[in-house]
């Protein structure tokens with residue numbers, strides 16, 4: 001079989017994000033071979049995790065849960081199988097066969113993200129050999145570690161894709177991903193792209209909501225709307241020194257988890273008020289970061305699951321008078337599949353031999369081709 005090239009058109013992006021809410025699959029067509037080719041989402045769907053595997057992943061992501069080497073090895077394969085199943089379903093559900101797909105870009109599942117310290121690392125599992133074997137399609141995977149090896153955070157990676165498809169020379173824009181963690185991409189009309197994580201978003205909202213209502217997420221923001229933010233709690237949470245760090249910066253659920261919230265509670269708080277406080281924590285940290293880094297932003301383009309939370313979206317718009325706050329759909333990008341599309345794009349950049357990272361975003365010492373190729 002000949003090696004895949006960036007000249008072929010259809011790529012499949014796969015990711016499970018920090019919310020572990022499902023495996024997003026996006027079949028993306030690119031209209032030419034350049035990095036700025038227009039991507040079209042041909043098919044996007046989120047496939048559920050096997051419930052026991054999801055439960056274990058959430059538990060492992062929350063705090064310092066111990067894991068044996070045996071379990072780690074098995075998890076890598078189990079996640080790889082779940083990703084392969086999602087890929088095969090997506091290809092079939094789109095009415096295609098694997099031969100139609102040039103390559104799969106698989107992010108895998110982040111289990112730990114520790115880009116600081118004497119031995120910086122980031123760990124995504126989901127054995128790409130298993131995906132290539134089961135799908136019969138070349139896979140590009142392990143996108144973050146080369147950037148970390150080059151002194152970067154290995155995250156966020158999606159700003160390069162945002163820049164390729166959403167930059168407008170006529171206005172200062174920003175793109176906000178409201179995932180488990182929130183991250184911003186700054187797209188000034190002129191000047192270089194920047195991007196960084198701003199802190200927790202849906203991850204904490206989901207965890208608190210599950211504990212107090214039994215529901216996996218706060219559908220429509222109804223639970224938060226029953227309460228009011230508690231100013232003293234909000235102030236205590238904002239004291240976390242991570243928020244004051246300058247970019248480049250990235251974080252994960254191993255930092256912002258339920259234990260982190262509990263450490264700031266007195267115990268008398270009404271659960272709905274805590275939910276509202278966590279929602280406003282996301283808004284405050286996003287808005288503060290945007291105002292500090294690109295104060296003249298005209299348009300904030302929002303993607304990620306948080307666009308479906310009207311309470312969160314309204315609070316953001318209210319905190320940003322003069323800024324157009326809109327979901328990415330207004331720009332032809334389904335907000336639920338922007339990240340998966342980005343990993344389809346990153347696979348394509350790998351095959352083209354082009355760097356996928358932006359050193360100004362991740363802090364890496366230079367541009368690097370990201371990921372490794374696992375042949376079909």
Ligand SMILES: Nc1ncnc2c1ncn2[C@@H]1O[C@H](COP(=O)(O)OP(=O)(O)OP(=O)(O)O)[C@@H](O)[C@H]1O
Pocket residue numbers: 016017018019020021177178179180181182202203205206217218219220221303304305306308309310339
């Ligand atoms: N109808 C809704 N109402 C409120 N929140 C919603 C709704 N639909 C989705 N969400 C939120 O979006 C989350 C999923 O978002 P998304 O898939 O963007 O996260 P992720 O990709 O896992 O995170 P990350 O970008 O940090 O990796 C859900 O866990 C939930 O909190």
Ligand SMILES: CC(=O)N[C@H]1[C@@H]2OC[C@@H](O2)[C@@H](O)[C@@H]1O[C@H](C)C(=O)O
Pocket residue numbers: 017018110113122154155156157158159177179180181182183197250251252339
């Ligand atoms: C280590 C890791 O998985 N980070 C995620 C997480 O989820 C959102 C934010 O934190 C972002 O930094 C990143 O994901 C997206 C896909 C990115 O790399 O741009």
